[in-house]
Structure formats: structure tokens, C-alpha cells
Amino acid sequence: MSAVLSNVSKFPPIVETLDDLVHQYVNAKQAEEGARKIRVQLEGRIIAMHPAKEEGSETVTLDNGFKLTLTGKLIYSCDDPRGLAAACVGAGWAESMVPVKTELKLDETGAKWLRHNEPEAWRLVAQYVEIKPAKTAVKVGL
16 A cells, blocks of 8 residues: 555645734734733733832742742932032042942944944944844834
8 A cells, every 4th residue: 555645736835925914913913912911911910919028039839830930120320420429439438339320331422423424434343243133023013
């Protein structure tokens, strides 16, 4: 007995149009937003039933075998880091005690400008800069 099927007609290939794909995309985005709203509501109810620590994580093994991890976090910010640093230094604190840091990072706007407008300068800069494509954004509207 042969396992090869004979006389089987081939199905025509599925041809999707851009309209079809955008319609599927819009439906998926709506489903995703609905699921996100439900998830956020459920997170709130879980936290109400089992509050998190102020800072840090706690893992609880549930009767059904799931492990629930709740992580509390506080966000620290300062509207006047220079004033804070000056106050700490003025109090005679060691530099290592001052809770302010200076961060050096690439000025992306300036790098883009150099790349497009100053090829000589860009040749120097380019050896220190990594460029890679970001995710292409898709937005559909009416």
C-alpha cells in the first residue's frame, strides 16, 4: 500500500492584500487593548488581596502550583540635583555620599545631524557610534 496520495488537487495560494493585513492588524490591536485592560484590572485585584512590600520582591507558591511574585518599588527623583549636591558638599559629606551622578551619553540628535551634514566630522565620530535599525512602527488610523 502506498502512502502517496494521488489525484489531490492543490489549494490555490492564499493571497493577502494590504487591506486584509491592516484589517487583521486593527482586530489584533483591539483584542490586545481589551486583554491589557483586563490584565491591569486583575493585577489591581491581586495586589488588593496580597499587597506587595514597599520595596523588594516576594514570591508566593499558590495551591494551584503557580508562583506569584509581587515586586514593590519606590521611584526617587529630584527637581534640583545641583542644589542637592551643593547642600551635601556644604555639609562636608564625602563625594561618595552625594546621591547625584553626572551621566555622559551620546547626543543622538547631534550625531544624526553630523552624519547628514558634516561628512568629515562624521568620519571621526562614526568609529565610536553604533547604528542599528530600530523596530519599524506601524500605525493605522481613520
